[in-house]
Structure formats: structure tokens, C-alpha cells
Amino acid sequence: MLNIKLLLPCFLLLTLISQAQDLYGEWRVLKSENSIGQQSSILKIESNNIHVYDFDRLLFEHDTHFLDALTIQVGDTTLLEFEFIDGNRDFMKIKAVDGKPTDNLKYVRILPTTGHENQLSNFKASTVALKLKDNTLIFPLDKKLKSEDLLISYSAAITSDSVSIRKRENTHFLKFYLKGKVTNIIPIREINEKKLVLYGVPGHQGEVYLFIKT
Secondary structure, X not given: OOOHHHHHHHHHHHXXXXXXXXXXXXXXXXXXXXXXXXXXXXXXXXXXXXXXXXXXXXXXXXXXEEXXXXXXXXXXXXXXXXXXXXXXXXXXXXXXXXXXXXXXXXXXXXXOXXXXXXXXXXXXXXXXXXXXXXXXXXXXXOOOOOHHHOEEEOOOOEEEOEEEEXXXXXXXXXXXXXOOEEEEEEEEEEEOOOEEEEXXXXXXXXXXXXXXXX
């Protein structure tokens, strides 16, 4: 006969591991007016460590362990408490650091890009248009613009003199530069012959589209 008292701790441990896996993966910082972190920062959470990247350049890594499904102890000094935003497991925030509430660290989950990668050559050979709240940015990819032609969108936190498409792991990104420095990265959800579907754009809820200008 099974001993329920012996099985209960095992069940609770399996439940914790299952729930903690909701945090596993890579997350892009969502920049806002009062947020902390670069617009190109990526947070990677695994079962026993945490990494911070400037796109693909490692900035920080440390051993961790989960205290519960949404609380991570980083080393011996830092306690991070996470929370999913409006119950959506593709958006989260750090709600407290060492017990002190914060609302400045928000993230969107990075998902693999779907669609046909070979379609990217059409975009790279064309002038493209990115429609945003405050304006539409029109530019060629992989070409440095003159200072008077800077791409600027206050709603999307973009100031850039060149834009490229780069792949990281299984995800493509629209990558913005200013004077050779990466200033913004926007993940691409889908590639098709008509448009690139972007998400996680600061100041924009839902998806944003990049088209080939006709």
C-alpha cells in the first residue's frame, strides 16, 4: 500500500519543477521610460543558473536555485521574485529584488521564428517600411545612413543609423545600430513573403509589421 505521507514531498517537488519551467528560456527586456537595462539585453533562465547577454555577448552569469516556482536565489546575495503580467506566461516582470518591490524590470519571452527563412533575401534586397505609433520608418537593410537620415521613433525607443537582420539561436531579430553600437533588438515572430511579424516592441501592444516598400 502506498504511503501518501512519503509521496507528498515528491509530488510537491515535481509540481515546483513543472511550474518553475514556465520561467525557463530567454527573455528580452521591455524598455520603458523608467526601466533598467539596455534595449538589447537578453535574460536566460535555466534550472540552476542565470545569464544576461547584450544580444549574443555574455555580460553576466551566476549559479541559482529556485525557492519556489517564481522565486530565484542568485548566489548567496540576491533574491529575485518574478510575476507573470496579467497571467500571460509570455510576459513577466521582476516584482521584487531582495524583498524590495520594483516595477522597472519587465520582459517578453523570446520564441523561435516561424516561416520561411529564405524569404529574408527579398527584404535584404529591398527598401522596407516599419510602421510604428508615431511614424513609419523607411530604410534599406545593411546600409549605414547619413546623420541627417537617422531613424528615430520615440514610441519604440529607436535611434539608429543602420539596421540588419540577425539570427540568435532559433530566433531572428531586427537589430538596430548607432555608430556601430547595438541600440535595440526586436524579435521576429514570423517570416513570410509579404511581411515580417515583430513583437515585444516598446510602447506597442501586440504585433508590429515590417513590409517591403512598393
